[in-house]
Amino acid sequence: xxxxxxxxxxxxxxxxxxxxxxxRVMGNFGLTDLRLVRPRDGWPQERxxxxxxxxxxxxxxxxxxxxxxxxxxxxxxxxxxxxxxxETALPVLTPREAAGxxxxxxxxxxxxxxxxxxxxxxxxxxxxxxxxGIVTIPIDPKFHSLNLAQAVAVNxxxxxxxxGDAPPPRFREGAPPADQxxxxxxxxxxxxxLEAAGFFHPAEKKASxxxxxxxxxxxxxLSEQEVRTLRGVVTALAKGRGRVLAKLAASxxxxxxxxxxxxx
Amino acid sequence: xxxxxxxxxxxxxxxxxxxxxxxRVMGNFGLTDLRLVRPRDGWPQERxxxxxxxxxxxxxxxxxxxxxxxxxxxxxxxxxxxxxxxETALPVLTPREAAGxxxxxxxxxxxxxxxxxxxxxxxxxxxxxxxxGIVTIPIDPKFHSLNLAQAVAVNxxxxxxxxGDAPPPRFREGAPPADQxxxxxxxxxxxxxLEAAGFFHPAEKKASxxxxxxxxxxxxxLSEQEVRTLRGVVTALAKGRGRVLAKLAASxxxxxxxxxxxxx
Numbered sequence: 001x002x003x004x005x006x007x008x009x010x011x012x013x014x015x016x017x018x019x020x021x022x023x024r025v026m027g028n029f030g031l032t033d034l035r036l037v038r039p040r041d042g043w044p045q046e047r048x049x050x051x052x053x054x055x056x057x058x059x060x061x062x063x064x065x066x067x068x069x070x071x072x073x074x075x076x077x078x079x080x081x082x083x084x085x086x087e088t089a090l091p092v093l094t095p096r097e098a099a100g101x102x103x104x105x106x107x108x109x110x111x112x113x114x115x116x117x118x119x120x121x122x123x124x125x126x127x128x129x130x131x132x133g134i135v136t137i138p139i140d141p142k143f144h145s146l147n148l149a150q151a152v153a154v155n156x157x158x159x160x161x162x163x164g165d166a167p168p169p170r171f172r173e174g175a176p177p178a179d180q181x182x183x184x185x186x187x188x189x190x191x192x193x194l195e196a197a198g199f200f201h202p203a204e205k206k207a208s209x210x211x212x213x214x215x216x217x218x219x220x221x222l223s224e225q226e227v228r229t230l231r232g233v234v235t236a237l238a239k240g241r242g243r244v245l246a247k248l249a250a251s252x253x254x255x256x257x258x259x260x261x262x263x264x
Numbered sequence: 265x266x267x268x269x270x271x272x273x274x275x276x277x278x279x280x281x282x283x284x285x286x287x288r289v290m291g292n293f294g295l296t297d298l299r300l301v302r303p304r305d306g307w308p309q310e311r312x313x314x315x316x317x318x319x320x321x322x323x324x325x326x327x328x329x330x331x332x333x334x335x336x337x338x339x340x341x342x343x344x345x346x347x348x349x350x351e352t353a354l355p356v357l358t359p360r361e362a363a364g365x366x367x368x369x370x371x372x373x374x375x376x377x378x379x380x381x382x383x384x385x386x387x388x389x390x391x392x393x394x395x396x397g398i399v400t401i402p403i404d405p406k407f408h409s410l411n412l413a414q415a416v417a418v419n420x421x422x423x424x425x426x427x428g429d430a431p432p433p434r435f436r437e438g439a440p441p442a443d444q445x446x447x448x449x450x451x452x453x454x455x456x457x458l459e460a461a462g463f464f465h466p467a468e469k470k471a472s473x474x475x476x477x478x479x480x481x482x483x484x485x486l487s488e489q490e491v492r493t494l495r496g497v498v499t500a501l502a503k504g505r506g507r508v509l510a511k512l513a514a515s516x517x518x519x520x521x522x523x524x525x526x527x528x
Contacts, residue, residue, distance in 0.1 A: 025414055027407035053409045089439065089487060096425075138424055143291035145317045150289055150417045157418050160402055161360075190497075199500035212493060220484035229476060233454070236463035237501035 003106035005159060007033040007113035008058075008152060009071050009078075011127060014040045014119045020051030020059065021149035022116075027055030029156035030163075034058040035071045040118070068115075068127055073181035076110040077102065077221070080131040081151055082123050083144045088215045091133045098135040099158035110176055114155055119148055126207065129214040130180065132221060175223040182227045187214055189231055193238040267370035269423060271297040271377035272322075272416060273335050273342075275391060278304045278383045284315030284323065285413035286380075291319030293420035294427075298322040299335045304382070332379075332391055340374035341366065344395040345415050346387050347408045355397045362399040363422035378419055383412055439487035446491045451478055453495055457502040 008031055013019050016039075023034060036043060043064045052059055065071035072078050079098050080090075093101065102112045115131055117123035128134065137154050139146055191210055200206040222230065272295055277283050280303075287298060300307060307328045316323055329335035336342050343362050344354075357365065366376045379395055381387035392398060401418050403410055455474055464470040486494065 021411065024409070024411060028401075028403040028410050028414070030404045053411070055407055055409075089490065094425075095421075137292075137421065138427075139292040140294040140424075143319055145288070145319075146292050147285065147288060147317070147413075149411075150292070150414065153414045153417055154421050157359075157401070157421075160404075194497060194500055197500040197503075199497065209493070212490070213497070216484050216486055216490045216494070220480050222480055226476065226480040229473070230480070233458060233463065233477070234501060236458055236461040237498060239461070 003103060004111065005031045005033070006102050006106070007035060007075060007111070008156075009035045009037065009068070009113050009115045010039075010118070010148070011037045011068055011071075011115060011123060012040060012118040012121070013116075013148065016041060016045035016047035017051040018119060018148045019045070019062075020048035021147075022152045023048065023052040023058040023062075024055045025149055025153040025156055026058045027052070028153070029160040031156050031159070032058055032061070034062040035065055035113075036062055037065045037068050037071050039064065068130060069180070069184050072113060072115070072130060073184070074111055074179050075113045076177040076179055077105040077112045078115055078131040078180065079113075079133045079135050080115045080117075080123055080128045081135045081137070081155060082117065082128065083136060083139060083146055083151075084122060086125055086128060086134060088125065088128060088134070088211070090128065090131070090215055090219065093133050093135050095135055095137055095155050095158040096161075098133070098155065099162045101133070102159060103162040108176065111179070114152075116148060116151055126211055129211040129218065130184070132218055175225060177221040178224040178227045182224060183217070183222060186222075186227045186231050186234075187217070190234050193234055197238070267367060268375065269295045269297070270366050270370070271299060271339060271375070272420075273299045273301065273332070273377055273379045274303075274382070274412070275301045275332055275335075275379060275387060276304065276382040276385070277412065280305060280309035280311035281315040282383060282412045283309070283326075284312035285411075286416045287312065287316040287322040287326075288319045289413055289417040289420055290322045291316075292417070293424040295420050295423070296322055296325070298326040299329055299377075300326055301329045301332050301335050303328065332394060336377055336379070336394060338375055339377040341369040341376040342379055342395040343377075343397045343399045344379045344381075344387055344392045345399045345401070345419060346381065346392065347400060347403060347410055347415075348386060354392065354395070357397050357399050359399055359401055359419050359422040360425075362397070362419065363426050365397070366423060367426040378416075380412060380415055439489060441485040442488040442491045446488055447481070447486060450486075450491050450495050450498075451481070454498050457498055461502070 008022065008026060010019065010022065013036060019036065019039065026032065026034065043062070048059050049056060079093065079102065106112050115123065117127070135155060137146060137151060190213070194200060200209055272286065272290060274283065274286065277300060283300065283303065290296065290298065307326070312323055313320060343357065343366065370376050379387065381391070399419060401410060401415060454477070458464060464473055
């Protein structure tokens with residue numbers, strides 16, 4: 001089965017040595033596509049190649065992205081690796097379960113990815129809200145400082161193990177999931193309209209309100225058609241307001257003209 | 265199950281940084297007992313502690329041995345990790361199979377260990393002959409330069425999984441799905457507002473449009489809280505109009521009052 005392996009996305013990685021070590025384990029387990037979101041020390045970094053032990057190809061072809069959104073825009077299933085518990089409603093998977101999901105999605109033609117946070121901070125909850133599930137490695141809660149390349153290694157290892165016995169592609173009645181760029185476009189439209197409607201109050205709650213909405217929609221893995229439909233839903237619900245405003249503006253202009261006429 | 269975890273034996277390790285990285289993954293996966301056979305640069309080495317990220321206990325208690333025989337003398341089951349094929353009649357196990365064997369031996373009271381070769385040379389066949397089986401990680405034959413700590417990580421991870429591969433209990437998935445009555449209430453609200461906004465056209469398509477929307481939301485398995493939030497979203501989008509109108513009316517009233525004041 002020629003399912004494409006998951007893209008590895010490193011969000012704000014710090015040490016070039018760790019990026020090189022990630023490339024090395026990618027080479028070990030047959031992964032090739034590496035994306036770096038805002039690497040702290042810039043890119044390229046010689047030390048990455050030095051620590052890759054010859055696994056140069058993921059580094060040579062690494063794509064540097066300024067935003068996580070652009071790094072995952074073309075993917076249809078993204079899983080976020082984190083060791084910290086999160087208050088999100090996303091499914092929580094073991095690396096083994098995650099590999100199974102990635103494999104079956106990939107086998108059915110979807111572009112899939114694994115997202116890893118930087119060495120110090122890991123992933124923000126807002127980053128995780130852009131994905132479809134959380135992968136957590138069952139490490140000892142007494143010592144959960146897992147090296148970045150080790151986290152990649154465990155997941156890449158589990159991916160490789162699925163090559164022997166790929167489960168059948170998941171049954172889906174409809175079309176495959178939209179890519180994340182389309183989904184993000186919908187989120188932005190929705191959030192913009194909600195902002196305009198005064199939905200986000202108090203203001204300090206906006207970030208978590210946005211996150212919770214994204215997580216709920218993320219779980220649905222919307223198809224392209226569904227994204228278009230939901231955009232239409234938001235427009236239909238919101239446009240009444242615009243129509244009314246336009247009407248009001250027109251009537252005020254008319255009144256103003258009347259006033260001028262009266263004065264003249 | 266209180267089975268003692270496997271002892272980790274590094275045969276002629278070279279870089280102190282790698283020994284520290286091994287201690288770190290041991291800490292991650294609950295292993296504690298580290299033994300070093302003829303470490304190249306002597307022992308202790310400060311750089312090992314520096315790269316252990318706080319997993320000091322395997323290093324503090326590491327036992328240095330002059331021979332492999334003495335390092336494994338007290339063990340009852342030792343498995344040797346190697347990426348190279350060997351001409352031995354020992355069983356060849358995957359890390360998963362190896363972890364199963366180690367677990368069941370340990371559970372029955374045996375002292376067990378995992379043996380790893382040095383960075384450059386790996387294990388000699390004579391070393392392997394002192395063990396009970398070969399563990400081989402299924403890496404890509406095109407790039408089998410696996411970092412020492414990564415090899416330990418994969419095996420330690422598999423050991424830990426034999427404790428049960430459920431995510432740690434502190435990870436809690438979101439709230440359970442709302443009951444269907446709540447979900448249907450949301451659907452009806454949404455569809456009512458869409459009807460009012462003229463969304464369902466042509467009319468004969470309404471049934472399938474409704475069905476498609478419901479399917480998309482249904483896949484998300486919304487929680488009760490999410491249903492409430494989405495009801496608020498629909499209200500905000502649809503009735504934002506009312507709020508905007510009220511605001512406009514208020515500001516017009518204020519302007520009118522200003523105008524009167526100016527005139528007065």
